Amino acid sequence: MAVAEPAYVVIAGEYARRIRTGELPAGAQLPSYAEIAEQNGVSDIVVRKAVELLQNQGLVRSVRRRGVFVASRTNLVRISPERQMQDPETTFGNESEQDVRVERDFEQVAAPVETAEILGLEPGREVSRIVTRASEGGRPISISDTYQPVGVEGISTAKVLEETIADRIPSADHAEWLRVNSGELVKSVHQRFIDADGGVVMVSDVSYPRDRYEAFVFRMTLD
Known part of the structure; x- marks a missing residue:
């Protein structure tokens, strides 16, 4: 049985999908934390957790005083407890369009x-x-x-x-x-x-x- 995903997982999933499909190529810069927060109606704390998740997946890298950029690595991140209860439709749907x-x-x-x-x-x-x-x-x-x-x-x-x-x-x-x-x-x-x-x-x-x-x-x- 799937469980509702936290907002930071949903946001990270959307960016992961865009990165893996090439919509955001290696080296592309993500919007600022404030812009992502405004676009999704969440706090900066939620955005920071989403970016941290993308970093743990190897999809982005943070450059001090410059911002967050798309990297070239692709990892599978397994989160407890959010992901271990996820069904395959959600897992793979968050990775690809x-x-x-x-x-x-x-x-x-x-x-x-x-x-x-x-x-x-x-x-x-x-x-x-x-x-x-x-x-x-x-x-x-x-x-x-x-x-x-x-x-x-x-x-x-x-x-x-x-x-x-x-x-x-x-x-x-x-x-x-x-x-x-x-x-x-x-x-x-x-x-x-x-x-x-x-x-x-x-x-x-x-x-x-x-x-x-x-x-x-x-x-x-x-x-």
Whole structure:
């Protein structure tokens, strides 16, 4: 379930989209904080947070006494708690003005051995599986496999999200969707949603083309 995004995330998303589509090329200067604040009806504090988010994504750089300029790097920033609850339509829609399409397949399957172990189930136990495929302008940009015990829906009971990033050889299904050659690496994100008792209520593996993002940036709110 998606949650409403804070104003600074919306503003950052709009500028990120304009930068990635080339509307704002490398070296272009962004409007001043005051101008952005007036255009969006927000305070300077909100604008500063939006610019900070763009900096963390590697999309802009701040030059003392001159302003904020478009950089050339492209990172994927994952924000807690705003982004980890975001659906793919919102995530990719904030990155591009191209047509973003997301398709999902739902089924109940026998749990693979590794998945059953992570979820604390007996191998072969039936689990719910969702395969989510995303494309941008007809180009595949993401695919994920998500598993949950039958009868468990969503992540309302989860207290911790654990994510592991790696360059990996994808599964056959992921390789086929992303159109990568045999033995070619993809950027992989392995997610575990963990409840208060330490049990895993959802496990997900997400694959992206390696050339889509230069780096992954994580921002978490610490209690």
